Amino acid sequence: MIRCVLIDDEPLALELLEAHVSKTDAVQLLKSFTNPIEALQQLEQLQPDVIFSDIQMPELTGVQFSKIVGNKYPLIFTTAYDQYALEGYELDIVDYLLKPISLERFQKAIGKLTARTTAETLVIKSTTPDYIFVKSEYKTLKVNLADIHYIKGMADYVTLVLKDQKIHTLENLxxxxxILPSSQFMRVHKSYIIAMDKIEFIERNRAVILGDYIPVSDTYKKAFFDRVNG
Known part of the structure; x- marks a missing residue:
């Protein structure tokens, strides 16, 4: 499931995109914004897979927005003016949609995103080791990904919970x-990342790992159960 955020200062343009999302099975709408600054403030919490952003907006242009976000989130530009296309591609935008956007063109953009994501995933899989290094006190420990059951974030430190060991580090969640592969790990709460294959059972909105009940917050609930239910 591709989770998206929509940004456009024109309500009618947002409504059209929302309609396209509702007709596309592979896409889930996280939230729509008419103000790009508000969107920026919520991106870390929402963690979208793609952002659809208009270019001409009074508070912040799509180009300015793209430069702030960088490569953290894939971006698809939407605009009524085709003169921005070249600049969009120079910014490594996934696609550029000219208004009014048809359902067919919207879904083609999703296809481009999927192809790009698949290619990037293959590269990552071929280059990502099956271990990480963790700084803990005066040591740097090698930790196999397969040994990590879940990670808990505290106020001043993070704890990696292994089967027979807990490792404390000052790195944040x-x-x-x-750095952890999303194919194996998933954030389910502002304070927890879990290894999906280590879940023993799920009770209501809690995943149980090593007998510990880990809450799944509303922010991550849908994505979590979508993944659990296939």
Whole structure:
């Protein structure tokens, strides 16, 4: 499931994109925004797989937005003016949609995103080791990914929970969300990342690992159960 965020200062343009999302089975709408600054403030919490952004907006242009976000989130530009196309591609935008956007063109853009993501995943799989290094006190420990059951974020440190060991480190949870392969690990709460294959059972909105009940918050609930249910 591709989770998206929509940004456009024109309500009618947003409604059209929302309609296209509802007609595309592979896409889930996380949230729509008419103000790109508000969107920026919520991206870390939402963690979208792609952002559809208009280019001409009074608070912040799509190009400015793209430069702030960088390569962290794939971006698809939407605009009524085709003169921005070249600049969009120079910014490594996934696609450029000219308004009014048809359902067919919207779905073609999703196809481009899927192809690009698949290619990047293959590269990552071929280059990503099956271990990480963790700084803990005065040591740097090699930790096999297969040994990590879950990671808990505290106020001042993070704990990696292994079967027979707990490792404390000053790295934040966001660091591990970024470096751990999403095929194996998933963030389910502002304070927890879990290894999906280590789940023993699920009870209501809690995943049980090593007998510990780990909450799945509302922010991550749908994505979590979509993945659990296939």
């Amino acid at each position: 966001k660091h591990y969300e970024k």
